[in-house]
Amino acid sequence: MGVTMLQSEQQGVNGPVAALAMVQVAITVVAIAVAGRLFAARTRGRRNA
Amino acid sequence: MTTSVSLAPGRATRIRRLLPGTGVQAAISALVLVAVLAPVVPLVYASVQSAPIYQPGRYFTVAAYRQLFTDPAFWRAAGNTAEFAAITTAGALVLGGGFAVVCGRTDVPGRRWYPGLLIAPLVLPPLGLILGWNALYGPGGYAHDFLTQTLHLPFNLSTVPGMAVLGTAVAVPVVFLVCQSALSGMDSSLEDAARSVGAPALRVLGEVTLPMLRPALVNAGLLVFTLSIESLGIPLVFGSPQGHDFIASYLYTQWSSAFTPGPPVVSAGATVLLGCACVLLLLRGTLLRNQARFVTIGGRQGAVGGVPGGVRLPAAARLVLSVLLGLYVAVTTFAPIAALGLSSVTTELTPLIAPWHLFTAGNWRAIGQGAFASSIRNTVEIALAGALITTAVVALATAVAHRSRFPLRRGLPFLLLFPRAIPGLIIGIGFFWTFLLVNPPGHALLDSLWGVMLALSVRSLTIAYFVLSAAFAAVGESLDDAARSAGASWWAAITRITLPILRPALFAAFILMFISILHD
Numbered sequence: 001m002g003v004t005m006l007q008s009e010q011q012g013v014n015g016p017v018a019a020l021a022m023v024q025v026a027i028t029v030v031a032i033a034v035a036g037r038l039f040a041a042r043t044r045g046r047r048n049a
Numbered sequence: 050m051t052t053s054v055s056l057a058p059g060r061a062t063r064i065r066r067l068l069p070g071t072g073v074q075a076a077i078s079a080l081v082l083v084a085v086l087a088p089v090v091p092l093v094y095a096s097v098q099s100a101p102i103y104q105p106g107r108y109f110t111v112a113a114y115r116q117l118f119t120d121p122a123f124w125r126a127a128g129n130t131a132e133f134a135a136i137t138t139a140g141a142l143v144l145g146g147g148f149a150v151v152c153g154r155t156d157v158p159g160r161r162w163y164p165g166l167l168i169a170p171l172v173l174p175p176l177g178l179i180l181g182w183n184a185l186y187g188p189g190g191y192a193h194d195f196l197t198q199t200l201h202l203p204f205n206l207s208t209v210p211g212m213a214v215l216g217t218a219v220a221v222p223v224v225f226l227v228c229q230s231a232l233s234g235m236d237s238s239l240e241d242a243a244r245s246v247g248a249p250a251l252r253v254l255g256e257v258t259l260p261m262l263r264p265a266l267v268n269a270g271l272l273v274f275t276l277s278i279e280s281l282g283i284p285l286v287f288g289s290p291q292g293h294d295f296i297a298s299y300l301y302t303q304w305s306s307a308f309t310p311g312p313p314v315v316s317a318g319a320t321v322l323l324g325c326a327c328v329l330l331l332l333r334g335t336l337l338r339n340q341a342r343f344v345t346i347g348g349r350q351g352a353v354g355g356v357p358g359g360v361r362l363p364a365a366a367r368l369v370l371s372v373l374l375g376l377y378v379a380v381t382t383f384a385p386i387a388a389l390g391l392s393s394v395t396t397e398l399t400p401l402i403a404p405w406h407l408f409t410a411g412n413w414r415a416i417g418q419g420a421f422a423s424s425i426r427n428t429v430e431i432a433l434a435g436a437l438i439t440t441a442v443v444a445l446a447t448a449v450a451h452r453s454r455f456p457l458r459r460g461l462p463f464l465l466l467f468p469r470a471i472p473g474l475i476i477g478i479g480f481f482w483t484f485l486l487v488n489p490p491g492h493a494l495l496d497s498l499w500g501v502m503l504a505l506s507v508r509s510l511t512i513a514y515f516v517l518s519a520a521f522a523a524v525g526e527s528l529d530d531a532a533r534s535a536g537a538s539w540w541a542a543i544t545r546i547t548l549p550i551l552r553p554a555l556f557a558a559f560i561l562m563f564i565s566i567l568h569d
Contacts, residue, residue: 002569004424005176006285015412016421018184018392021177023416023425025386028174028564035560 073445073540074455081446084507085464088471088479089323095482096316103485113313114321123318126299129288132209133216133295134277140217141273144377145224146266150258151370153232154240155250156361158371164229166378168222173386174568175219179282181385182206182215184392187287191388191398207291212283218381220277224269231265232258240360250360264336271333275326279472296322297474304478316482319475330470428567431498435506436562440555443513448543451521452529465514468507473569480504502566509565513558520554521547 001024008017091102096114100107117123148167152160170178185192187206196202205211239261243253284298294302300318307315362370392398395407415421443465450461468476484491484500494500524547532542548555 001424001428001567002176004420005180006282009180009286014184014392015396015409016415018180018389019412019416020421020425021174021180021389022393024174024567025177025389027429027567028172031560031564031567032172035556038556 071455074449074453074458077442077445077449078455078457078461080442081461081464084503084510085467087483088476088504088507091482091486092316092323092475092479093320096313096320098313101312102482113317116314117317117321120314122294123296123299126294126296129209129284129293130278130280130295130297133213133280133284134274136210136213137216137220137277138270138274140213141220141224142266142270144217145221145269146228146259146262148221148374148377149225149228149232150254150262151374153229154237154254154258154360155367155370157367157374159374163374163378164225166382167225167374169378169382170219171222171226172564173382176282176568177389178219178382178385179215179286180392181387181389182218183286184398185385185388189399191391191400192384194400206287207293209288209293212287212293215283215287216277216280220273221381223273223276224266227269227272228262228265231262235261244360250362250366253360267336268333271329271336275329275333275470278325278329279322279474281472281474297472300474300478315478319472319478322472323470323475326470326472427498427501431502431505432563432566435502435509435566436559438502439506439510439562440513440559443510443558444517444548444551444555445543447514447517447521448547451518452526452543452547453539462514462518466511468509469511471508473508476504476508480507505566505569506562508569509562512561512565516554516558516561517551520551524550 001020005017005020008020095102097109097111098107099110099112148163151157152163152167157163182190183206184190186196186204187193190206193204196204204214206215240253240257243257244250248256278295279297280295281297281301284293284295285301288294289298289302296318300315300322303312303318304315388398391404393412394409395404396409396411397407398404416425446461446465449455450458450465471479480500480503481495484495494503528546528550529542532546533539537545
């Protein structure tokens with residue numbers, strides 16, 4: 001995605017490049033949210049351990 | 050019938066247990082050695098050849114270095130890079146250190162929320178942030194006229210100082226994290242003593258807290274300077290179109306516009322950049338060893354409740370600082386991401402026409418097909434597979450380095466930290482030469498996603514090592530020893546006892562590697 005964004009930006013294709021960047025942001029946020037939920041579940045599950 | 054219990058295993062058993070464990074440890078160490086040095090050795094070799102490696106009839110020469118050092122464009126790029134790195138480092142130290150002190154040592158409102166927001170630029174894709182800044186503050190950006198004509202700020206993102214402002218915004222989280230970590234381990238009784246003799250809050254912060262932060266600031270400063278000299282995205286988007294090249298963008302342009310692909314001068318420039326990064330990181334390593342002497346001498350821990358170990362500011366100062374922090378986070382991170390989002394749903398983002406008149410779904414439709422769609426698919430596949438495989442390999446390598454008797458284990462931590470010193474561009478060029486030289490399987494890797502996955506995984510494996518080495522240190526060796534005393538081999542002890550305990554750390558390493566490869 002990074003290479004595609006850089007090459008498209010140099011060709012002046014701005015709109016789709018911005019959409020691609022937002023996809024990258026969205027995947028990152030989802031990955032962090034999933035990690036956060038899994039860790040929170042693990043902490044709660046071991047409360048009485 | 051008597052049964053004799055043999056306390057020491059027989060010779061055959063000792064050999065049987067020794068060989069498989071040592072063989073696996075040697076294989077893992079060799080894999081790490083090859084993966085880390087693969088981009089470096091061919092790169093240095095290519096820099097002392099008269100022609101690209103794929104051409105016959107070449108010979109040893111330093112002509113590439115001579116060509117590099119007599120090229121005025123290289124020296125202009127080097128000057129721009131040094132100026133950018135110096136301004137970025139100074140700005141990041143002032144802001145990052147200041148924010149760490151304000152959030153960690155004062156009673157500013159929101160001090161529990163701001164740290165998470167301040168490190169957001171580390172988590173967001175760097176290219177996304179750069180494009181967001183371009184959409185908002187760039188020469189044709191939405192807020193550019195507001196900044197230059199309404200606020201009369203002489204701000205131009207295409208100049209070196211302008212790019213350094215963006216570089217500072219990206220580097221502040223690094224300094225903030227290092228200083229925050231140092232402050233949280235610092236005994237606050239020295240500050241309490243200063244306040245108890247009547248020193249005002251600013252004086253305590255300036256004459257007690259900041260000097261104690263000096264080692265952390267030097268550490269963070271060197272790290273930010275090293276990261277800044279290898280910056281590629283910022284000069285490619287802002288600087289190169291205006292002729293302000295940095296070393297990385299100079300090499301990138303030379304590589305992509307050369308008549309014969311892969312000229313030796315690019316390998317020479319890459320080797321010089323790699324050498325500078327290694328020297329800076331060695332210097333940082335030396336200074337970090339010396340900072341162990343810089344220890345605060347204190348008695349009990351700081352006060353519990355209220356502002357533990359902190360200074361109470363006047364109400365007006367608290368409000369102003371809190372508002373400034375909020376403005377900083379909004380202006381440098383959230384506004385550019387919002388502008389990026391707005392760019393993605395408009396035909397053009399311009400202050401001359403209200404955005405809602407230009408809404409379109411065409412951009413999102415465009416990325417759902419063709420090269421854009423396949424790039425998303427490829428990136429996610431590479432990130433998932435690369436993170437999985439690299440986490441497994443680094444976990445085993447960390448086990449060999451810190452939990453085995455392998456004779457060469459002490460070199461493994463250095464090897465696992467070394468990729469951090471290699472700029473991303475150099476890893477790309479280095480692996481290109483490796484795939485050309487080592488065939489098979491070089492050419493197959495060059496033509497497939499596996500080659501890209503290998504290069505990106507090596508670039509990011511230091512992150513996994515940071516997480517896993519800290520996790521291994523937290524698990525006592527007594528568990529391994531108990532398993533070994535019951536007859537388990539090294540492999541069984543690690544894979545059936547230690548690694549299952551470290552599942553949260555393995556998952557954290559996997560997620561961080563996934564995000565890092567995704568962003569590359």
